[in-house]
Amino acid sequence: MITITPPFDPRVDLGRGLVLANPIGVASGTFGFGFEAEALVGITHLGAIFSKGTTAVAREGNHPPRIAETAAGMLNSIGLQNPGVEVVARDYAARWAQWPVPVLVNVAGADISEYVAIVQHLDGVSGVSGVELNISCPNIAHGLDFATEPGAAARCVAAVRAVTTLPLVVKLSPNVTDIAEVARAVADAGADAVSAVNTYLGMKMALHARRPVLPGLGVGGLSGPAIKPLALAAVAKVRRAVGIPVIGIGGIATTADALEFLVAGADAVQVGTANFNNPQASREIVEGCLAYAEQHHLQRFTDLRWQEQDHPGSREPSLDVD
Amino acid sequence: MTPLAGASTQGLVGESDLSRAVDEAAECTALQPLQGNLFEIRFRAPEVARRAQPGQFAQIWVEQSHIPLLRRPFSFSRAQPREGVVSFYIGAVGEGSRRLRRFSPGDSARILGPLGRGFTLPDRPGRSVLVSGGLGAAPFPLLGERLLERGEQVVWVNGARTQSELYPGELVPNGMAELVQFTEDGSQGRRGRVTAGLLPSLKGADRIYACGPNQMLAALFALISESAFEEGGAPQLEVSIEAPMGCGFGTCLGCAIPLRPGAGGEGPVVGLCCRQGPVLRGSLLDWERLLQQPEHLG
Ligand SMILES: Cc1cc2nc3c(=O)[nH]c(=O)nc-3n(C[C@H](O)[C@H](O)[C@H](O)COP(=O)(O)OP(=O)(O)OC[C@H]3O[C@@H](n4cnc5c(N)ncnc54)[C@H](O)[C@@H]3O)c2cc1C
Ligand SMILES: Cc1cc2nc3c(=O)[nH]c(=O)nc-3n(C[C@H](O)[C@H](O)[C@H](O)COP(=O)(O)O)c2cc1C
Ligand code: FES
Numbered sequence: 001m002i003t004i005t006p007p008f009d010p011r012v013d014l015g016r017g018l019v020l021a022n023p024i025g026v027a028s029g030t031f032g033f034g035f036e037a038e039a040l041v042g043i044t045h046l047g048a049i050f051s052k053g054t055t056a057v058a059r060e061g062n063h064p065p066r067i068a069e070t071a072a073g074m075l076n077s078i079g080l081q082n083p084g085v086e087v088v089a090r091d092y093a094a095r096w097a098q099w100p101v102p103v104l105v106n107v108a109g110a111d112i113s114e115y116v117a118i119v120q121h122l123d124g125v126s127g128v129s130g131v132e133l134n135i136s137c138p139n140i141a142h143g144l145d146f147a148t149e150p151g152a153a154a155r156c157v158a159a160v161r162a163v164t165t166l167p168l169v170v171k172l173s174p175n176v177t178d179i180a181e182v183a184r185a186v187a188d189a190g191a192d193a194v195s196a197v198n199t200y201l202g203m204k205m206a207l208h209a210r211r212p213v214l215p216g217l218g219v220g221g222l223s224g225p226a227i228k229p230l231a232l233a234a235v236a237k238v239r240r241a242v243g244i245p246v247i248g249i250g251g252i253a254t255t256a257d258a259l260e261f262l263v264a265g266a267d268a269v270q271v272g273t274a275n276f277n278n279p280q281a282s283r284e285i286v287e288g289c290l291a292y293a294e295q296h297h298l299q300r301f302t303d304l305r306w307q308e309q310d311h312p313g314s315r316e317p318s319l320d321v322d
Numbered sequence: 323m324t325p326l327a328g329a330s331t332q333g334l335v336g337e338s339d340l341s342r343a344v345d346e347a348a349e350c351t352a353l354q355p356l357q358g359n360l361f362e363i364r365f366r367a368p369e370v371a372r373r374a375q376p377g378q379f380a381q382i383w384v385e386q387s388h389i390p391l392l393r394r395p396f397s398f399s400r401a402q403p404r405e406g407v408v409s410f411y412i413g414a415v416g417e418g419s420r421r422l423r424r425f426s427p428g429d430s431a432r433i434l435g436p437l438g439r440g441f442t443l444p445d446r447p448g449r450s451v452l453v454s455g456g457l458g459a460a461p462f463p464l465l466g467e468r469l470l471e472r473g474e475q476v477v478w479v480n481g482a483r484t485q486s487e488l489y490p491g492e493l494v495p496n497g498m499a500e501l502v503q504f505t506e507d508g509s510q511g512r513r514g515r516v517t518a519g520l521l522p523s524l525k526g527a528d529r530i531y532a533c534g535p536n537q538m539l540a541a542l543f544a545l546i547s548e549s550a551f552e553e554g555g556a557p558q559l560e561v562s563i564e565a566p567m568g569c570g571f572g573t574c575l576g577c578a579i580p581l582r583p584g585a586g587g588e589g590p591v592v593g594l595c596c597r598q599g600p601v602l603r604g605s606l607l608d609w610e611r612l613l614q615q616p617e618h619l620g
Contacts, residue, residue, distance in 0.1 A: 029574070036572040036597075039341040052575070060592050064615050067568045067576035072388035074568065078575045081592065215616065225388040253388075276569040277383055277393050279345060279434070 073226030136173030239265025255288025368406030377440030455534030
C-alpha cells in the first residue's frame with residue numbers, strides 16, 4: 001500500500017490573522033528593535049521579532065553595572081531603556097513595514113492607563129504586527145505588580161483588549177505562586193496567546209566587596225541555560241491551564257532546547273540570551289528544527305507535543321518531588 | 323545610520339559598522355606568558371585580522387559551553403592581515419581570562435569582530451601621544467604601528483602601579499619617537515603617575531590617544547582642558563573606555579555609558595560602549611557620571 005505523507009507545515013497561527021512562518025522568534029530585550037544587529041544576524045529566517053520593552057515616554061534605563069554573569073546564566077537590570085512609544089510607532093514601525101518578518105512590540109507600563117495608552121498608540125500602525133504585554137518586568141518599580149495577582153493581570157489585559165484589534169500576547173512572570181492561575185486569568189480576559197517565561201529574580205554577591213554586583217537592591221532578572229528546566233516546568237503547567245497558543249521562553253540555546261519546549265506544549269518559542277553569545281543561534285535553531293521535522297516526518301510541530309494521558313500519574317505536580 | 327535605542331545623542335556620535343564584523347573559528351597559534359598575570363595570546367583568524375582597526379575589539383567565546391556563558395571583550399593588540407593573525411594583551415583576572423591563559427597552540431575559540439569604533443587615524447602626519455595605564459596599553463601596539471606606517475611621530479607614555487603590571491618594553495613597536503614608562507612605586511621607569519609627569523610630552527601634540535582606568539582618563543581630560551596650549555588650541559583627545567558587555571553589538575543595552583548632553587538637549591544621555599565606543603572623543607563623555615559608577619565587580 002502506498003502511504004502519502006501530507007507536506008510538512010511549519011507555520012504557527014497565533015490568532016487574529018497573525019501567522020508565523022516558523023515557530024522561532026527572538027525574545028524581547030535580546031534583539032533590540034530588530035535593526036540594531038540586522039547587518040550581523042539577519043532577520044529573514046525568523047518567525048517573529050519581539051521588540052525591546054517599550055514605555056509611554058523614553059527611559060534612560062538603570063545605572064550601571066546592568067549585567068552580571070552567573071553559572072550558566074546572566075542577571076540583567078537594564079531598566080527598560082527605550083525611546084518611548086512615539087519614536088517606536090513613527091520611526092521604527094516604518095522600517096518594520098518593509099520587512100517579511102512580523103514584529104510584535106513588547107509593552108511595559110507602570111499602571112493600566114499607561115498600558116492602554118501605549119497600545120492605543122500602536123494600534124493600526126503599519127509595521128506593528130502585534131503586541132506582547134510585559135506584565136512582568138522585574139526591573140522597574142511598580143506600584144502594583146500585574147504579574148503576581150491574577151485579578152490585576154486580568155483587568156490590565158481586558159482594558160488593553162478593549163482598545164485594540166492587534167494580536168495580543170501576554171508575557172507571564174515566573175516569580176509567582178501559581179503561573180497557571182495567572183495564565184487562565186489573562187486568557188479569559190482576552191489574550192490571544194501567552195508567552196512564558198520572563199526572567200527569574202536573582203542576585204549575585206561580590207564577596208570581596210560584601211555587597212551585590214548589581215546596583216540598588218542588587219536584584220536582577222536571571223536568564224540563560226540556568227533557567228531552562230524551570231521554564232520547561234512553567235510552560236508545561238501553562239499548557240495544561242489554557243487552550244490558547246503558548247510561546248515558550250527560557251534558556252533556549254540549541255535546536256534540541258527549542259524542540260523540548262514544543263514537547264512541553266509550546267506552539268512557538270523565543271530565543272533570548274543565546275543571541276548574545278551566539279548571534280547565529282536563532283538561525284541555527286530555525287534550520288535545525290526544520291531539518292528535524294523532515295527527518296522525523298512531522299506534519300506540524302505540534303506533533304511533538306507530550307501526550308500526558310499516555311503517562312498516567314499525578315496531573316498536578318506534587319511538592320515532595322525529591 | 324540606525325537610531326539609538328535610548329535617549330537621542332543628537333547626531334553627536336556615530337555608530338560602529340556591524341557589516342564588517344565576522345564570527346570566525348580561530349585557532350590559537352601562540353601564547354606568551356608575561357610577568358605577573360599578564361600574557362599575550364595570538365589567534366589565526368584571517369577575516370578578523372584583515373578587518374581589525376586600532377581601538378576596535380573582539381568578543382571571544384572562550385569555550386562554547388554554558389560556563390562561562392558570555393563572550394569576553396578584548397581590544398586588538400595587534401592585527402597582521404598578511405599572516406592572518408590577531409593578538410590580544412590580557413590580564414588573567416577572572417574565569418574567562420584565566421581559561422584563555424591556559425590555552426595552548428591548536429586550541430580553538432570563536433572570535434567575533436571587529437566590533438565598536440576605533441581610534442581616528444590622521445589624514446596628514448603629525449605628532450601623536452599615546453597615554454596608557456595598566457592593561458590600557460593593550461590597543462597601542464596596533465595603533466602605534468598603524469600611525470608609524472602613516473609617517474606619524476609617535477610618543478608613548480605608559481604607566482602602571484608596579485613593574486609586574488607594566489607593558490613590557492620589548493613588545494613595543496620599533497620606530498617610536500619616545501617611550502616613557504612610569505610606575506607608581508618606582509619599581510621600573512620613572513616614579514609616579516602618568517598624568518603627573520605627562521605635560522612635557524604633550525608639547526606639540528596634534529592628538530592624544532588614551533586608554534586605562536577611568537580615573538586616569540578623567541585626570542587626563544581635565545589636564546588637557548585646563549592646560550594652556552599655544553596656537554592651534556588643545557590637541558584632540560580620544561579615549562577608549564570599558565563597560566560590562568552582554569553582546570558587544572548593540573542589542574542587550576548592558577554597556578550603557580554616560581554621554582554629555584548634546585547641544586540643545588535636556589537631561590542625561592546614554593550611549594552604548596559597544597557601538598558608539600569603546601573609543602570616543604573625550605569631550606563627548608560625561609566624566610562626572612562616569613566616575614560615580616561603582617567599580618566593576620565581575
Ligand atoms: C571594549 C573592551 C576592551 C577590553 N580590552 C581588554 C584587553 O585588551 N585586555 C584585557 O586584559 N582586558 C580587556 N578588557 C577587560 C576584559 O573584558 C575583562 O577583563 C574580562 O571580560 C574579564 O573576564 P573574566 O571572565 O576573566 O573575569 P570575571 O570577573 O569572571 O568576569 C565576569 C563578567 O564580568 C565582565 N567583566 C569583568 N571585568 C570587566 C571589565 N574590566 N570590563 C568589562 N567587563 C568586565 C566579564 O566580561 C564577564 O561578563 C576590555 C573590556 C572592554 C569592554
Ligand atoms: C538583557 C535582557 C533584557 C530583557 N529585556 C526584556 C524586556 O524589555 N521585556 C521583556 O518582556 N523581557 C525582557 N527580557 C526577558 C527575555 O525576553 C526572556 O524572557 C528571558 O531572558 C528568558 O529567556 P532566555 O533565557 O532565553 O534569555 C530581557 C532579557 C535580557 C537577558
Ligand atoms: S554589549 Fe550589548 S548593547 Fe553593548
